[in-house]
Amino acid sequence: MLGLAATGCASNDLTRLGMPEPITEQAERVLSLWQGSWVAAFAVGILVWGLMIWTIIFHRKRSEQLPPQVRYNLPIEALYTVLPIVIVSVLFYFTARDQAYLLETEEPADVHVEVVAFQWAWQFNYLDDTKEEGGETLFTEVGVPNPDGTADPSTQPTLVLPENAVVHFDLHSPDVIHSFWIPSFGFKMDVVPGRDNAFQVQLNEGTEGEYIGRCAELCGVDHTRMLFNVEVLSQADYETWVDEQMAEADAERAEAAETAEEPEMSEGTGAGGTDDEGTGANSTDAEGAESTEADAEGAGVGADDAEENDE
Numbered sequence: 001m002l003g004l005a006a007t008g009c010a011s012n013d014l015t016r017l018g019m020p021e022p023i024t025e026q027a028e029r030v031l032s033l034w035q036g037s038w039v040a041a042f043a044v045g046i047l048v049w050g051l052m053i054w055t056i057i058f059h060r061k062r063s064e065q066l067p068p069q070v071r072y073n074l075p076i077e078a079l080y081t082v083l084p085i086v087i088v089s090v091l092f093y094f095t096a097r098d099q100a101y102l103l104e105t106e107e108p109a110d111v112h113v114e115v116v117a118f119q120w121a122w123q124f125n126y127l128d129d130t131k132e133e134g135g136e137t138l139f140t141e142v143g144v145p146n147p148d149g150t151a152d153p154s155t156q157p158t159l160v161l162p163e164n165a166v167v168h169f170d171l172h173s174p175d176v177i178h179s180f181w182i183p184s185f186g187f188k189m190d191v192v193p194g195r196d197n198a199f200q201v202q203l204n205e206g207t208e209g210e211y212i213g214r215c216a217e218l219c220g221v222d223h224t225r226m227l228f229n230v231e232v233l234s235q236a237d238y239e240t241w242v243d244e245q246m247a248e249a250d251a252e253r254a255e256a257a258e259t260a261e262e263p264e265m266s267e268g269t270g271a272g273g274t275d276d277e278g279t280g281a282n283s284t285d286a287e288g289a290e291s292t293e294a295d296a297e298g299a300g301v302g303a304d305d306a307e308e309n310d311e
């Protein structure tokens, strides 16, 4: 209490009582709820400890005579019942009020991210603002499951966000229940297969920096590998980053379109087994040709078919 009084409303390690520094408006609300709950708990605690210590010191056993008993004392019994109900009601009121605020998704968002949690990594799809139709993916950041489970940030996917912006998250899982947790948001939400969970945050100004992200639901044997990085950029840096990602995604799409056309051209010659044709084509084609040959060898009938095709 002294600590709280001495520092006023300032947010520091002591007054945050174990919570990380909040970087969103929503996290600030969570922090006040957390602090308020502790103030209430301390007030009750101090009252109860005070009464106990007072009784222990000043009402020790003085004689063999039984002290006056207060069982069935109506005012005291009523107090025992009413006071906890009042305390729980006050805590309930603030919790329900803040929960409603934290789950609001009405405000138009500046950035839409679809978070796909899977065993054992994350995929971040940046969507355009056609939210009602589910959103078109502009570009995507796919995490590769960390091979050995070490917390090395360079092997983890990074969620990039702009400061001073409203960000909307849609959470999806193709396998089991995960939980999307950014400790600096003071918030986590389960990612449930077959359910469209969503929330949004207002990132504060001056929050540029690097943060951590976690899966907060024991989702299986390699749950510990589900780590990710969070990077908050200034608006201008974020715009530059988005342009880069868009250009990269466009290039990839163009390349994919090219490789999709190529197999048709190389099918006849590639399956013929001439090796110099194979080297000319890219690796996917070469692999494709190899696997067809392997399949053909595996089954006697298939081998005949393959020969026929070659002819």
Ligand SMILES: [Cu+2]
Pocket: 117, 118, 177, 178, 179, 215, 216, 217, 218, 219, 223, 226
């Ligand atoms: Cu998980």
